[in-house]
Amino acid sequence: MDMKTARKRWMKRMNSLWMTLVAGVLMMPTLALAAGGGKIANIVIVADTRGLPAWQAWWANLYNESHLYFTLVTIIIIPIVGVIFGTLADWLMQLIGLDLKSRELAEH
Amino acid sequence: MEWMYMHMPISGVNIFWPGLIILGAGLGVIGGFFGMGGAWMVTPGLNMLGFPMAFAIGTDIAQMAGKSLISTMRHGKFGNVDYKLGFIMLGGTIIGFEVGAQAVMYLERLGNVEKVVRWIYLVLLVFITWMVFHDVAKRKQKERAAAREGKQVDALATGIEWHKALHKIKIPPMVHFKMAGIYCSAWLPILVSFLTGVLAGILGIGGGLIRMPALIYFIGCPTHVAVGTDLFEVMMSGLYGAASYTFKGRTELVAAIVMLMGAAIGAQIGSVATKYIKGYGIRIAFGCSVIGCAVSILFKLLAKMYPAYGTLLDNSATFVILSVVTVLALYIIIAFIFGARKELRMKKSMAV
Numbered sequence: 001m002d003m004k005t006a007r008k009r010w011m012k013r014m015n016s017l018w019m020t021l022v023a024g025v026l027m028m029p030t031l032a033l034a035a036g037g038g039k040i041a042n043i044v045i046v047a048d049t050r051g052l053p054a055w056q057a058w059w060a061n062l063y064n065e066s067h068l069y070f071t072l073v074t075i076i077i078i079p080i081v082g083v084i085f086g087t088l089a090d091w092l093m094q095l096i097g098l099d100l101k102s103r104e105l106a107e108h
Numbered sequence: 109m110e111w112m113y114m115h116m117p118i119s120g121v122n123i124f125w126p127g128l129i130i131l132g133a134g135l136g137v138i139g140g141f142f143g144m145g146g147a148w149m150v151t152p153g154l155n156m157l158g159f160p161m162a163f164a165i166g167t168d169i170a171q172m173a174g175k176s177l178i179s180t181m182r183h184g185k186f187g188n189v190d191y192k193l194g195f196i197m198l199g200g201t202i203i204g205f206e207v208g209a210q211a212v213m214y215l216e217r218l219g220n221v222e223k224v225v226r227w228i229y230l231v232l233l234v235f236i237t238w239m240v241f242h243d244v245a246k247r248k249q250k251e252r253a254a255a256r257e258g259k260q261v262d263a264l265a266t267g268i269e270w271h272k273a274l275h276k277i278k279i280p281p282m283v284h285f286k287m288a289g290i291y292c293s294a295w296l297p298i299l300v301s302f303l304t305g306v307l308a309g310i311l312g313i314g315g316g317l318i319r320m321p322a323l324i325y326f327i328g329c330p331t332h333v334a335v336g337t338d339l340f341e342v343m344m345s346g347l348y349g350a351a352s353y354t355f356k357g358r359t360e361l362v363a364a365i366v367m368l369m370g371a372a373i374g375a376q377i378g379s380v381a382t383k384y385i386k387g388y389g390i391r392i393a394f395g396c397s398v399i400g401c402a403v404s405i406l407f408k409l410l411a412k413m414y415p416a417y418g419t420l421l422d423n424s425a426t427f428v429i430l431s432v433v434t435v436l437a438l439y440i441i442i443a444f445i446f447g448a449r450k451e452l453r454m455k456k457s458m459a460v
Contacts, residue, residue: 067356085371086372090181
């Protein structure tokens with residue numbers, strides 16, 4: 001086997017390994033368990049809904065009834081709030097008159 | 109003054125909400141500037157405001173995800189985010205993080221690893237500090253040598269050039285990262301993100317503190333692109349972490365949203381400030397923040413070693429962290445004000 005064929009075979013092998021890894025990573029989130037930020041204790045916390053105003057009572061009830069729905073709503077709300085606040089802050093910065101689309105400074 | 113306190117529906121505590129906005133704004137400034145989530149700075153702050161520890165971490169991660177999204181949007185418009193690199197690294201980070209977290213759980217079954225983990229953290233921070241300032245010193249050396257010859261050093265020249273050696277490893281597939289201006293083996297960012305993920309998992313931190321310098325020194329990203337790409341990573345892993353902690357019932361979304369109000373402005377200021385500061389300016393400021401983090405970890409270690417002075421040393425650790433946040437935020441805000449004034453003045457003179 002000459003060098004060229006061996007090199008081709010090596011490249012092919014590496015590329016297929018790469019594709020397997022990409023496919024594996026795409027399926028990884030369902031398996032991953034850790035989240036960062038340290039350990040948390042295994043205790044059940046129940047929110048006290050007595051005397052809360054309407055929206056807070058609804059929110060606390062959602063927490064008590066299903067952590068899954070509570071998580072889904074939280075994960076939808078965070079990016080939406082982020083985009084809204086980010087756009088508002090963007091608008092405020094543009095009011096000042098700054099160029100927010102390019103950066104001239106190019107240094108390593 | 110009752111109106112200045114807000115009831116948190118899940119944890120049931122009353123929190124001084126302007127404090128949340130100020131904390132969010134300060135960390136937004138730092139996060140947008142350095143490309144870090146800054147969990148190590150938020151948790152003591154939230155705790156000081158009266159948050160139960162059980163909720164401090166989850167709430168911190170939730171606001172971190174939103175804040176990083178805002179900063180990523182801004183950095184993306186400046187061309188500072190290499191999404192391709194970010195996505196490739198995300199895989200390595202998640203797998204590495206899982207390996208690190210599982211390793212700690214395994215070691216915990218063998219004995220108390222907390223002290224060991226803290227020492228590893230400290231050694232790592234000292235190494236990052238050395239790396240940053242060694243790089244700065246080498247770059248200065250190059251500048252002086254060029255000046256002696258009557259030349260100017262190239263704007264893209266760096267002090268440490270480890271990435272150049274790593275780019276010579278040509279294991280296929282080779283990938284071109286356009287925004288970062290890098291052509292290297294795809295395995296390099298995977299390996300780097302995996303290793304930084306393992307370390308972050310072991311140390312129980314988000315990882316921005318390690319990933320940002322790794323992007324610069326091992327992958328060869330320009331500083332601004334390293335900041336933007338790391339923020340993209342923080343955003344993705346933050347959302348994942350927020351989902352995980354919320355499912356475990358440890359997130360106070362109301363507090364996270366209040367913090368985001370301040371973080372939105374802070375993140376914009378921090379991100380826009382990178383326009384006015386050279387890459388090496390960001391690196392030096394980053395090195396200083398790592399020193400602050402290392403000192404606070406040292407205090408925590410000493411508090412465990414000398415229980416008689418435990419409270420004093422623990423409080424000192426919190427004081428150091430909050431001082432670092434304040435000083436860095438002020439430095440970035442001042443840089444932003446001066447830069448913005450200069451830009452507006454130039455625009456005005458060009459119009460005339």
